Amino acid sequence: MAEVIWVELLSRHGPVSARFRCTGPEIRIGRSYHNDVVIDDAAVAPEHLRITRAADGAIVAEALDAQSFALAGERRDRSLIDGDSVLRIGHTLVRVRDADYPVPAEAPARRPTSWVAVSALIVAALAINGMMLWLDETTEPKATRYIGSIAELAAAALAWAALWAVFSRIFSGQARFSRNLTIGVSGILAYSLYRMLTSGLAFSLSSQAVANYAFGGIWLLLAIVCFLHLHGISPTRPLLKAAILGGLAAGVIGLQLANAFDLANPARQQPIYARTLLPPAFRLARVKSEDGFFAEINSLKAKLDSDRVAAASAP
């Protein structure tokens, strides 16, 4: 057996943690230093496993002495294996591949994140938030207020990106901080624009629906941002990830809606109306006639009376 055989030790989540290049008719695996592959696992015997080739060239795994190994959940002491079989001895996962094992064609290399683009995004997010602060300024402008808010925003973006970089480092081996930062800052930018747009629309169109239900978009946006982060960690199973995140977002939105419609919710005692005001020039909605306005008001009576009946029948 002159051919090269690779013995790979796998981490529990799949990636290879160590790889040994072995030649010779027989490869021995165990805890003692006589072996070709030495494993630091107290649950592995000093001489545990032997890898040989059958007459037809197939690879054979054989447990030594009274030992055994697990293959696809079954205890064995001898078995034919191939390059995709994962054996477990003690707590260690072992895979054996010979030099002919086919590898897929190379994937396109990821383009490194452009720091210019990241910087542009950061500047845009800070500029928009700074502008919103200025438009909301009703007292003497103070530099500390702007610097403080911008510092808070920057700290939040950095902390968010760092958190995802840590996850990414743990699960994919690469932190990809700049990519995570890009996603985080894009999220903040999208959130700021979305808030501007919805509050502006609620005012312009004089729409209570936009004002009351705009929160749904914020949860969806959060789900999209989380999806992009997860996709960066590992691009596998995008549909499953999208489904789980979409489901979570839908669940939170549903819960919030249920709360909003729950008559017993003490928060409902507060009046709900859109507080946002913009300069009159931004009002695009047509002025509602007095009759239309009073028709809306009169329609509240039936609702209030049914609330009263519901309250009377509540325990």
Added chain:
Amino acid sequence: MSAAGRLLFFLVGLAITSAAVGRATAQDSAPAAVPAPVSTTGERIYQSARSKILQIRTVLAASGRQTTLGSAFLVDDAGTAITNYHVVSQYVLEPSLYRLQYLTASGGQGELRLLAFDLANDLAVVRVDQPQAAYFSFDRRKLEDLTKGEQLYAMGNPLDIGFAIVEGTYNGLVERSYTPRIHFSGALNPGMSGGPAVSAGGDVIGINVATRLGGQLVSFLVPARYAIALLDNAARQEPPSPTALRAEVGRQIAARQAALYATLAANGFQAAAFGPYVAPESKADWFTCWGQTNAEQVPKPRATVETTNCTSETELFVANDLSVGRLAIVHSYVRSLDLNPFQFATFLEQQNQLPWFTSWREKYFTPQRCDQDFTIAATPDKGPPVDAVWCARAYKDFDDLYDVAVMSVTEDRGSEALISRFGLQAVTFENAVALTKQFFEALQWQK
């Protein structure tokens, strides 16, 4: 915002409830409790009245422990007595949880029966469980035929420390009060609610009802003629059964409020100018208006707010945690000094709060429902377009009564605006809509 806060104009009923006991004890142990000298008239009146006044106790039906204390006075030989509605309100609203008891000056005690009550005038008629030999009489001719400065003698059991007589002065009827009240300059204290205030001749002139916190000796009596009317009523009709009491409360609130809103409509509104805007204010004399400005603030504000806050003296006691019947009309004229239109809109946002009467309690009210619209009064060339918010909540226990809060912000220019708000407590839906119409039609501008 509230101007009332500045003057501490708070009326308090004079029943002692468990919440007030701590206060009572504190005063009890105060070293300066020197009794005022009692004139010989007072001595004579107290001697003759001693057996005619009662202490009323609301007790828990289950344990017999007292929860509210007040006073009452006998008015016939059958044991009929007059007290305040607020002394017996716990029993009226929850007759299965509470019972009424009385205690005489000589130590006798027994159970009380409720015969009738008058929510609007804060009176109740009760009957003790045995006939009484001594009682007060009303001299119907002399009622309120008094002049300012005449001595009156109020009796009751203040702070549960024993029956007492208090000398004070008759000062006519309270001005700007929707509910007629006698202004009595004398020291009424918690526990004296429902006790009689008599003239030197011994005739009942009024019934102790309230005192004003933050004032000195400013106390109030219910004129005796309302007690006579209630007694006549009680004699004519069967006493309500305990299960019908709450419905009767609802009926009386509705009747009182219908009269109040009819008076409000009859008084009409007058136009008040705010910069280029004209807005309505009630002409009724039971509204008190206060002005307020932010111009003195430091640092100097970047927009000025001039607020006129008119609230009505029409509060009606229903329960220890529920008063209804207040009205408010508040106009704020806001003008930018150096804010741009966006900043001015944000400044308006900080001012556009609905009028706030009481905390929004689940116990009595359904959740609020609001309608918000960009609308205009009936005559577009006369009135500015407004962002209008109209919110209402229904009373859970009282049919066809609602609290309504309305706000409008004018939207015709980028550097000045009028925020108008009004609040109506315990109003029928029809009255609320009619008043809103009247209000919005009176909102005008001088272009």
